[in-house]
Amino acid sequence: MPTLPRTFDDIQSRLINATSRVVPMQRQIQGLKFLMSAKRKTFGPRRPMPEFVETPIPDVNTLALEDIDVSNPFLYRQGQWRAYFKRLRDEAPVHYQKNSPFGPFWSVTRFEDILFVDKSHDLFSAEPQIILGDPPEGLSVEMFIAMDPPKHDVQRSSVQGVVAPKNLKEMEGLIRSRTGDVLDSLPLDKPFNWVPAVSKELTGRMLATLLDFPYEERHKLVEWSDRMAGAASATGGEFADENAMFDDAADMARSFSRLWRDKEARRAAGEEPGFDLISLLQSNKETKDLINRPMEFIGNLTLLIVGGNDTTRNSMSGGLVAMNEFPREFEKLKAKPELIPNMVSEIIRWQTPLAYMRRIAKQDVELGGQTIKKGDRVVMWYASGNRDERKFDNPDQFIIDRKDARNHMSFGYGVHRCMGNRLAELQLRILWEEILKRFDNIEVVEEPERVQSNFVRGYSRLMVKLTPNS
Amino acid sequence: MGKVTFIEHDQTEHVAEFKAGSSVMQIAVDSAIPGIDGDCGGECACGTCHVIVTNEWFSKTGTPGNEEEQMLSMTPERASTSRLGCQVVLTDEMDGMTVHLPEFQM
Numbered sequence: 001m002p003t004l005p006r007t008f009d010d011i012q013s014r015l016i017n018a019t020s021r022v023v024p025m026q027r028q029i030q031g032l033k034f035l036m037s038a039k040r041k042t043f044g045p046r047r048p049m050p051e052f053v054e055t056p057i058p059d060v061n062t063l064a065l066e067d068i069d070v071s072n073p074f075l076y077r078q079g080q081w082r083a084y085f086k087r088l089r090d091e092a093p094v095h096y097q098k099n100s101p102f103g104p105f106w107s108v109t110r111f112e113d114i115l116f117v118d119k120s121h122d123l124f125s126a127e128p129q130i131i132l133g134d135p136p137e138g139l140s141v142e143m144f145i146a147m148d149p150p151k152h153d154v155q156r157s158s159v160q161g162v163v164a165p166k167n168l169k170e171m172e173g174l175i176r177s178r179t180g181d182v183l184d185s186l187p188l189d190k191p192f193n194w195v196p197a198v199s200k201e202l203t204g205r206m207l208a209t210l211l212d213f214p215y216e217e218r219h220k221l222v223e224w225s226d227r228m229a230g231a232a233s234a235t236g237g238e239f240a241d242e243n244a245m246f247d248d249a250a251d252m253a254r255s256f257s258r259l260w261r262d263k264e265a266r267r268a269a270g271e272e273p274g275f276d277l278i279s280l281l282q283s284n285k286e287t288k289d290l291i292n293r294p295m296e297f298i299g300n301l302t303l304l305i306v307g308g309n310d311t312t313r314n315s316m317s318g319g320l321v322a323m324n325e326f327p328r329e330f331e332k333l334k335a336k337p338e339l340i341p342n343m344v345s346e347i348i349r350w351q352t353p354l355a356y357m358r359r360i361a362k363q364d365v366e367l368g369g370q371t372i373k374k375g376d377r378v379v380m381w382y383a384s385g386n387r388d389e390r391k392f393d394n395p396d397q398f399i400i401d402r403k404d405a406r407n408h409m410s411f412g413y414g415v416h417r418c419m420g421n422r423l424a425e426l427q428l429r430i431l432w433e434e435i436l437k438r439f440d441n442i443e444v445v446e447e448p449e450r451v452q453s454n455f456v457r458g459y460s461r462l463m464v465k466l467t468p469n470s
Numbered sequence: 471m472g473k474v475t476f477i478e479h480d481q482t483e484h485v486a487e488f489k490a491g492s493s494v495m496q497i498a499v500d501s502a503i504p505g506i507d508g509d510c511g512g513e514c515a516c517g518t519c520h521v522i523v524t525n526e527w528f529s530k531t532g533t534p535g536n537e538e539e540q541m542l543s544m545t546p547e548r549a550s551t552s553r554l555g556c557q558v559v560l561t562d563e564m565d566g567m568t569v570h571l572p573e574f575q576m
Binding site for chain 1: 510516517543547
């Protein structure tokens with residue numbers, strides 16, 4: 001039986017779809033904002049938007065098992081996540097936290113158990129959301145990462161062409177020239193923040209290309225993505241202003257509706273469709289009318305934006321952090337540049353830019369000696385699986401020629417496996433090839449600043465100093 | 471003992487030896503054949519050991535299960551004789567088999 005809020009979301013989606021032909025999408029979303037605000041005033045919020053204030057996190061060994069709460073959005077920033085997850089893996093690999101700010105949830109922390117949950121989409125549903133908490137009420141957009149088969153399969157297959165081999169080959173030259181341009185523009189004489197200068201810049205440009213989004217407005221894609229993934233109620237992030245999120249969604253709807261209509265008109269006028277995401281959606285009979293289903297339209301675009309943003313960005317930054325913590329690996333790389341592809345996998349393992357995906361049990365399931373009840377939230381902690389001593393030797397070490405680096409779980413496993421994995425690897429490979437051509441050393445000169453989130457494991461500030469090749 | 475020939479997308483050929491009971495993915499990874507990743511280690515959970523079996527050998531490889539079908543349906547290079555290498559357990563009957571590799575493992 002669907003829960004009450006879920007029913008409300010369903011009705012809301014149907015209502016929006018039914019009126020989408022006559023009301024512009026951005027107006028509908030603005031309307032929702034006022035409706036939700038009125039509903040909160042009348043009935044109170046579904047669950048109050050949590051506010052997170054950073055306090056020092058206690059040593060995990062001082063806590064009772066049942067008090068361990070790995071949903072704390074400061075766990076990563078304070079460097080405590082390793083000890084917390086190690087204790088769970090060793091003592092309570094399937095662990096229940098009954099009153100987190102996001103409600104009760106199970107944590108699965110060992111590699112083999114995570115793989116089992118990820119593969120078993122018949123037992124564990126990805127619907128309606130894959131983040132631990134709830135999105136802002138009324139903004140429960142629909143995206144295929146949070147759909148089960150068969151609907152998932154239909155939607156995913158309509159867009160996966162955007163990262164198909166034909167496209168990747170066409171993109172390689174473009175990615176290389178952009179990467180070179182960005183690296184050549186960096187200051188050589190003083191420290192600078194690598195995050196906006198390189199990681200954000202390169203991923204923003206890539207997103208604009210994938211979506212054929214107006215190039216000069218590409219910063220919008222990055223900002224939308226940051227705020228969507230950084231909602232306090234969803235991931236414990238720093239963004240708690242629900243009204244601003246509705247404004248963003250309306251802004252996105254306006255931009256993407258315009259882009260969609262423009263492409264539609266150009267195609268009607270006989271122009272050859274491109275290989276960007278919107279053209280692909282318009283070419284597929286299942287999705288050619290997606291614009292008439294606004295919550296799905298916005299959802300799937302959000303998915304592609306968020307999916308290609310935080311992930312690659314933080315792997316671009318994380319690689320530098322790793323090289324600075326393990327400087328001998330950088331020497332190894334300079335001596336053997338052919339290790340780059342394996343190193344890319346190792347960076348993605350070591351960083352694990354997204355900490356987890358969430359599921360909901362579709363029936364009672366026995367796992368690790370525990371009974372997960374039908375309807376319970378289950379979090380698969382990839383960040384822990386990637387450091388599981390049962391799977392990887394010396395898992396906390398960054399080893400660029402690690403033999404089984406490719407076995408990491410950062411891309412997930414099963415039907416929801418990351419669609420953009422090859423593109424991400426391509427971007428990172430080219431970045432490091434171009435770095436080696438130019439720089440003898442990239443020194444991290446300050447402790448990096450990490451973002452507040454239980455989902456995104458990333459950096460907001462990474463001050464570095466370059467030494468050019470002599 | 472038997473042999474399987476892997477033909478890369480650029481037509482480069484590699485031959486790997488096998489003992490009955492191992493999988494096509496395993497012998498490819500063990501013989502370091504380029505173009506087979508096997509990211510999940512043989513769990514039918516990643517789709518990166520995709521091979522396209524030549525027509526005359528396809529029926530000898532058995533039929534793909536539901537899980538395998540689902541993973542195969544996610545690759546744009548899916549062909550009618552596609553299999554995941556980790557799900558093809560080699561038998562003496564498959565000695566001399568030829569499989570083609572896709573351009574990319576997705």
